[in-house]
Amino acid sequence: MAELTTTAQKKHLHEVFCKDVMSMPEGSKIKQCQQCGACSGSCPTGYLMDRGPREVIAAFRAGMIDEILKGNTIWMCTSCYSCTVRCPADIRITDLMYELKRLAIKYDLIPRDAKAPALTKYFIDSVQKHGRNHETEMLSKFMATKDWSLGPKFGVMGMKLFAAGRMPLTATDIKGKDEIRKLAEYVESKEVAVP
Amino acid sequence: MKYSYFPGCSSEATGKTYDMSAKAVCEKLGVELVEIDDWNCCGATSYFSARELLSFAISARNLAIAEQMGPEDVVCTCNSCWTILAKTNAYMAESPHLAEEVNDALAQIGKSYSGSLKVRHIAEVLINDIGVEAIAEKATRRLTGIKVAPYYGCQFTRPMGGDWDDFEFPKILDGLFEALGATVVPYVMRSKCCGGTMMLTAPEGALKMCHDLLQCAVDDQADAIVCACPLCEMSLEGYQPRVNSKFGTSFNIPVMYFTQLVGYALGCDPKDLGLDKQIVSVDKVLASVPA
Known part of the structure; x- marks a missing residue:
């Protein structure tokens, strides 16, 4: 696993994520997350995750994309879409998880124990x-x-x-x-x- | 009635009996399934996890071929294939930018997709186009006395099926099995995730999910679980011994595709439905159907 060591690298990845998400259908809805937690409460594998989907969005807003990718959250997502259909702000959370998986693969930021x-x-x-x-x-x-x-x-x-x-x-x-x-x-x- | 049929990769392996039984049921009901010529994998969750545009492009290759073959609706059996193909269709319609990017990719292989088709799940097609009553009228065996737990799976309606059934508590198969004489148990876990490929990558999570799904059916005193997805069917049928060794349970409950049990009610030969290819024997359930 590669490491994001510099602030510039983290900023770059943060910007790539923003750009990619904004170009996805309904991607800009992420801005409307009110941290209600319906997603995390709905997630069948949330109890196995380092942080649930609500916390992933909070961590991203706090500039912690490196921390998100170090954790196991995205690799525990089974794409069951429970969060997506329950989100009161219509955020397609499953699609956000896919985007994070893609970045982790592309930038070689995969935790060693993720299979x-x-x-x-x-x-x-x-x-x-x-x-x-x-x-x-x-x-x-x-x-x-x-x-x-x-x-x-x-x-x-x-x-x-x-x-x-x-x-x-x-x-x-x-x-x-x-x-x-x-x-x-x-x-x-x-x-x-x-x- | 005629449809373009997308069988999906598992139809050639673990989900073979879904394909066999879907075809047998359609033949009995006079539904023509024309296989999409030289179809490829829908991309599943794997392509979406690695390459976004490529996932839409390989998925759209199937739609491009189907569109060239005719205007018929595309029908999928697997929940995951249906979700991916319907999502590709919907996202291309929502985003002209994406549609253009996908078509630029398809142009490299001499194909294009204008977005004219509908992508549908076979359960919804049989129930909404043929109709529960018409199916029940053609039945030659009544499923009286069989208690069925309908397991729809997570991607049956989520996120693409909201206009024909509920995201949380789908019900369309309940009415079909009731019309065929079966007793449908509540099965409140009906749309929960089975874990899918998590059985390989994080088995501790998937085994718990399967355990809870099997326990719910046993608590409901179901004689059989019927599924609408090859991943669900594999998880619940194939992994019962592993669930048992982990949780000290003794599950041995028959799990079938809904098309297998519907086909049996329609009088199809059990061999044509692949009922002899199940891992947990379904003989006891079938024997309880009045002759």
Whole structure:
């Protein structure tokens, strides 16, 4: 994990977040957060988070984006959208969590014990390769690099799924898989490089 | 009636029986599902967590192909696919700037999407287009005596389904199963999250979520849980042994896709519905259906 050490780096990241969020549909609603806490009270994984979504917005306003990204909050978000549909100010909080995840990945600011970013990577690798996610391939890569103990834990279930034809060993490649690669290359060419 | 069908990646793996049963139900009801040619992954939560424009672009590739095939509504089975494709559709309509960026990307592969399609969930399509009464009329088996816990999952209505069911307490499947003769239990956890891929990345959280969802069904004395999403189905069915070893419980409750049980009521062959491919046997539930 890289570290944000200087004030200038923190300020840069703060500004990138603001710019990205303001360009998202309804992104400017973040300004209307009144800190009511409906989001944190609704979050099914809030009890596992270093700070809930309400506190994330408060910390961001206090210029603490580095502290937010050091914590586990964003990697505990399952995208269930409870906060988003309950927010009285119509802030799309799930979208804010996605933006923070993207910044953490782009700037290599991932806490060492967070495993979700690796799964994200293997999922995307599989889709970029085949055009579709090959669940078995993604799972094997994740287990091999992040958690060997999942092997025995999933063993019996995996065998049952395999026997039922619900865990194929080979991937289906779509005809247009090059199109997926081209889309990724194009988007990458448009992105602002990390300074 | 004809629709463009987006099966989603799990239809080829863990969610295979959802795909099989959805097709079987549609065939019985005279609904034509035309698979979107050479569809790709919707992008799921992973692409949104890494690249925003790319996630919209790969999702929109499917909509671009569907739009070229015809004006029919796009139908998804998986809650997550439906959320992503419907979100792409809605955000492109809300933001001309985003629509332009996505179309600039699609132009690189000779495609474009004008935003003319509707993206819908199969549950909503069957209930609102075909109708509960029409489905019940075609049933050859009554589900009398079966207590069903309808588990909608978090992304069934959130955030995209608010115009046809409630964000917090969706109910449309309740009416369908009641019309088919089943008893629908309250199942107040119906729209809570199962944890999804958190089972791999933070299992302590996901196992607790699954435990609470299974316990709620047992407290309601449900005979089976019916799902509308492959992640939900996998979590609740596949992880029962792990929940049991962590919490000292003894859950062994059948979990099915709603289309599997509807298909059974419509008289489909259980094999065509993939009912023999479940991890927790559903035989006892099916045996209790009057012949």
